[in-house]
Amino acid sequence: MRSISSVLTCCFMLLVNVMPASLSLQAASPNVVVILTDDQGWGDLSVNGNSNLSTPHIDSLARDGATLNNFYVCPVCSPTRAEFLTGRYHPRTGVSGVSRGQERLNADEVTIADVMRQAGYATGAFGKWHNGTQPPLHPNYRGFDEYYGFTSGHWGHYFSPPLDHNGDTVRGDGFVVDDFTNHAIEFIQTNRDRPFFCYLPLNTPHSPMMVEDRFYDKFATKDLIMKHRDPDREDDLMTRAALAMCENIDWNVGRVLQTLDELNLADNTIVIYFSDNGPNSFRWNGGMKGKKGSTDEGGVRSPLFVRWPNRIQAGLQIEQVSGAIDLLPTISSLVGVTPEIEKAIDGRNMKPLLLEESVAWIDREIVSTWGKRISIRTQRFRLDAAGALYDIRNDRGQTVDVSAQYPDETKRLRKVADQHRQEFAADFKKYADRPFTVGFAAKTVLPARDAVEHGTIMRSAKPPNNSFFKHWTSIEDSITWDVDVVTAGVYKATLLYTCAAGDQGATVIVSVDEGDQAKATVTEVFDPPLYDKSKERVKDSHYFVKDFRPLEVGTLNLRKGRATLRLKSDKIVGQQVVDVHSIQLDRVRQ
Structure with a gap:
């Protein structure tokens, strides 16, 4: 296993080499807005022939810009994000899955945001990150000046949930896609007088299938004319919810485009729209085989629209095969930046296709x-x-x-x-054996999804991403995190927990290997209800979300290097110890 310190050193070496010294930012450099949706299939747009819904704003990007008809992403979420960010096939970047640390993008990878920020662009990301949580893998350490959203693979509730704003936990405001778009619009408004790179990775129509009534009511009893090629496999409730969420996405895309118009930025802004994989259920998708998780056409073909008024011909149709790996070299070339990245890029620069330049295009494989x-x-x-x-x-x-x-x-x-x-x-x-970094920044959060449960402890949901731990009923039970402490020092350990009445009085102990430990007694009951799920449109949802409160457990002296951080108890008073959301480690002193 490569040491974290060597990876970080390489990371910073690459960052300083992103830009040639002779390159300076031009006042007319185009802005870039990249909109990435989650689990939206190629067929979930009216421009691609689906009459079940209407997506006029997204369709306008195709009408006013270029459509790449053979554009491919990955079968699932985090790999596509890694390929977009780096221009490299995701296995090369450390990403092999969607949770339990497999979604993390290696720290020594240079991202498109690194490239753009080094070129003088303001950079912001608003939505689902899904490529690492702990610094230096958090978006603020991957080239983004501003971040608002969640770093997990999926989020369990879409109405005013807890979110991450530049590393701090905040409360969201309304439906998450609307909220993310609000923040993206504010970022555009704030940076209207300088070039900006705005990444808007929306998290729908990924489950939970939550959407506001004003979008769902149209579909609640709608007769679905366009069906999956094997209609017996289609779940109409799921399809109706997904279509409603897609129309909400379209409304938000319209708000972004309207903002660019109102600020007179549209002509100097490249807008890119694509999805991260095939549809998350069997629904109409142009008759293609496969859905999310499949390597067939239906699982990996994505819409891709690129609009740049007066530069890219309106209505341009591009048939050459392309993929998410092509976006970093293409964006860089379109804005006039020549990134110097020491690692081999798998993607190709599509600028000649987009600007209809006379160059020979060699056939390739994706x-x-x-x-x-x-x-x-x-x-x-x-x-x-x-x-x-x-x-x-x-x-x-x-x-x-x-x-x-x-x-x-x-x-x-x-x-x-x-x-x-x-x-x-x-x-x-x-890249299979990678601990979670502690101490790169002053604060490190270790959520339940990154931990391993032992004994009777259970997750609140089968998918780890937004789960918490429950059923901690024995003093033999424990929860462990595999960590690599990159900065030795004294750290304050804080547990985010809930405690039912009658369970107060239990102890919690945070320890490092067989060395230092901190211990506290849970004295306060905090047992809030689960978040309301009335806006979820499918049956048998497995998402369960509630609020948690902090308990300061004490301080730990952490030595540099790999270790096992363990949460355990030596006293249970009632039915169980507590439910566990995460542990936060704050460096007090080095």
Whole structure:
């Protein structure tokens, strides 16, 4: 395992080399707004033929800009974000999953925000991050001056939940997508007189399927004309909720575009819109095979619209295959920045396609991977994860295996897939053993999702991302975090907990390996109700969210290096100890 200190040193070395010394920011440098949606399929837009809903503002980006008809992302959320941020296939960046630390983008990766900030741009991100929580992996340490949102893979409630504002916990204001958009608009207004890079990674239509009545009422009893290609697999409740959320997204996109118009910034702003994977349920998606989690067309084909008035021809249709890995080199080139990144970039600069420059475009392969599954897309074909070949130009739905008709191409692509499978497996192995960083900043939060439960302790939900721990019923139970202390010192440990009446009087102990420990007695009952779920539109939701309160447990003397941080108890008074949200470590002194 590479040491955290060596990774951080490399990270800073790369950052100072992002910009050539001779490059200076031009007053006319275009602004950039990137809107990324979560679990929205290619087919969840009226511009792509779905008559179940209307998305006029998003559709306008296609009408007024370029549409890339063969644009590919990853089967799930955090890998796509990593590929967009770095221009590199996600296994190379340390990202292998969506939770339990697998979603973390290595600290030595240079991001598009690093590139833009080094070029003099104001940088802000507003929404779902999903590439690391603890510094130096938090957005504020990855090139973003301003951050408002949540760093987890998904959030359990969408109405005024706790959120992160530049590392501090704040209370959200209203429906989260509207709230994130409000902050993005404020950022644009604040930075209207200088070039800005605004990243708006929205978190819908990812579950929980919560949306306001004013968007849902239209769909509550709507007859869904456009159906999934296998209609028996479609859940109409899920589809209705997803479509309502997509119309809410469209409304918010309209607000961003209106802001650019009102500030006279539209002509000098590049607006990019795409999604992070296929739809999160079986619903109409142009007849393509697969959904979220699949490496087939339906799982990885995403809409991509790029608008830049007077520079990109309105209504331009681009057929060349492209992917999320292409966005860093493309954005950099469009704004006139030449990033110097020591690591190899997998993506290509699409500027010649967007600006219709006369250059030869060499055919290529786009690799899609999830776990051990590898799929390869060329300009004409897709080799699927089972080794079958499909002529996507004539069979977007992958209905006829043509591998026998094209044996040479099948053999070649299977070899390409095997090569990437081996490379990615080596990457996954290399980055599998990574503790959570403590002490890079003065404050480190270790949430339940990054911990391991022992004994009778259970998670509140199967997906770890927004879960908390409950059912702590034995003094033999414990919760552990695998940590790497990068700055030795004295740290104050604070537990975020809830305690039911009758359970007060239990003890909580925070210890480091077999060394220093801090201990406190839970004296105050705090047992708030779960957040109201009346706006959730599907049955059997597994999301449970409530408020927690802090308990100062004491101070710990942390030595530099890898250790196990353990939460345990030696006294239970009632039914259990407490429910646990997280531990916060604040450095008191070095």
